[in-house]
Amino acid sequence: MSVETSVHPFDDEPIDEPVDESSQGLTTGAAGLTPGDGTSVTSLASGGAGWGHASAVLRWTFALSAAVVLYGAFLATKGADPVTALEAMWESAFGSTNNLGETLVRAAPILLASLAVVVPARAGLFNIGGEGQLLMGAIGAHGMAMALDGALPRPAALVLAGLGGAALGAAWAAIPVLLKLFTATSEAITSLLLNYIAALVLTWLVFEPWKDPASLGQAYSRELDTTTRLPVIWGERVHLGIVVALIAAVFVWLALRSTSWGFRLQVLGGNEEAARRAGFPVARLTIGAMLVGGALAGLGGFVELAGVEGRLRPEILGGYGYVAFLGSWLARHDPLKAVVASVMLGAIVVGGFGLKIATGLSGGAVDVLMALVLLAILGFAQPRGAR
Template sequence: MAKSPSSAAKLLSSVRPSLGWGIVIVTPLVIFAIFLIIVGANPIELYKTMIHSVFGDFYGFGELLIKATPFILTALATALPAKAGLINVGGEGQLAIGALFSTWAGVFYLHDLPGIIGIPLMMVAGAIGGGLWAAIAAFLKVKGNMNETITTLLLNYVALFTVGLFVHGALKDPASFNWPFSPELASQLRLPTLSGSRLHIGIIIAIVIAAIVWFIVAKTRLGFGIRVVGGNALAAMRAGYNVGRTQFWTLVASGAIAGIAGMIVITGIEGRLRPETGATYGYLGFLAAWMAWNHPLWLVGTAMIIGAISITGSSLEMTSGLPSSSVNILMALVLFAILAKGRRSKS
């Protein structure tokens, strides 16, 4: 008769996952600390400053949530099409066009409406903008069999030039002293904030959308179809699934989510459209999605990690003299560690 595993073996098996994740967290910090020592910085003092800048008070934590909000949504714009076997690198451009559409609607059509009506309509406008921009790549994928990774990436540059065209032209604020940005949104069209802080309700919107995406993908027939197509498109086609339609609308939906991120950046942070609105949010969201293996709920955590690392750049510059962009090294190390952990878990 087979012997039951000892209590020590059971304890060891329960500890191993936590130990593995502990190594994933500690290893990038150790390597980055070695880098800091090489360049003459004190890693212990620097880490203390970085932690305090994020968690030292409510303001710092609020800034983390503000920063992470668009990361969550652009990560979802990567994770959702990934379930259908697509790689969407276009969150940057879809966010920018969503910001353009929502700003246009807010400045020219919704400025006199109360916020309870105007804000949801701006969100719809942002979703339409991002969805239409993603539809270009989706159409080229389904009808032209073009690689969506390349088309979504190239469309990012077109989107940024498009935003620049409008903020230098039709959307340019006449009172801007020739600076390229749109008129400021009416105060009632800004997202509500907590008293005494910049923290707005965008983080709640982002988490709710993440929960909805997870529920659809994991618990509904529609989500099952998306996962079947992503698992094996040829088998899904032979089973009667319309692969092209599924991929088209999944990519459009992901663009709509990124477009909502653009609306939140405008109504929650910027207050007006600028040429650089939302710059790097799409690429960092892509990174957050891949760090979470495209899981719609886990990416909330990875987006928080990226947000925390991002906002500590200023602390790094002030305390060590290193450029704030040096935190990108730490971000890359975290990514490599998580991907290595994922590959080892699957092997």
């Protein structure tokens, strides 16, 4: 079920030491290597001896430090003082209550979109369409809010707007998974290409049918009324959406861990043939995993719209879907670790603002840090079988 098997699962024999494990994962979907392996590998790596745990912590610390040091060197090539730059990033992400709040605000949609990678991954699916599903979620929530037009009390309006976002996110995720089942097209590729289409649909809506007549140079949509805005619960900006994201993470964790649905997904992700022989409804499970993922990302779009932006604009949520994909891999597709990963990535995003002010470097600078962290973790921090 993993994408490699549908795109080009060339080798199914171990070749030699370094390629051995990855090639098994490519083809046989051996439990240790498909995206759905999170928990099993974690338990292997850290379970049993305390030594294994200690060495994992060491590996992580070393890999992360190496990434930061490399990044510092990279900033130095652009003429920035690495220490000042990194301090500015830290300050901007965690330096005050408000800054910490900003980090949490950024982490909320990232977490929801990470969960949108986690659930399909459990079933052996690659959802790289989080970006498009986030945008569709924002569009669905906005459409619902405009349709309600303040007619309902706030709790009901918020629930309906959230459902609107989740529904459109799920619908967008349905395209790649249905194409996979009916036409054997790789869901990784189609979900990725759908991101570009979603972005153009959003741009079209904002510039044409949904354009606020009051917007002149910069196009944006009409503003949500107060019944569909998420309340601020802490500080100036931290809104209820953070709680929504955390609850979603716990729900996903429980569902994957303790329900028969979660168990079936795990079996399916580990070995599709085994799932088939056990009589599991493989097609329904596959579709379900992707739809749940799309709905979670759609909820992420709603949270950003209703909690932060208040209106649609073409740049809303730009890049968060990709960041979230990295977050899920950082967390090895574990819903609770995804919380930590999302806060960390949210901090890097917010750190980027501080970096920009302190050094004048463009926003792209933080993409480099994210990439280095991921390279360090994927290639060096995790035990071999888990990469």
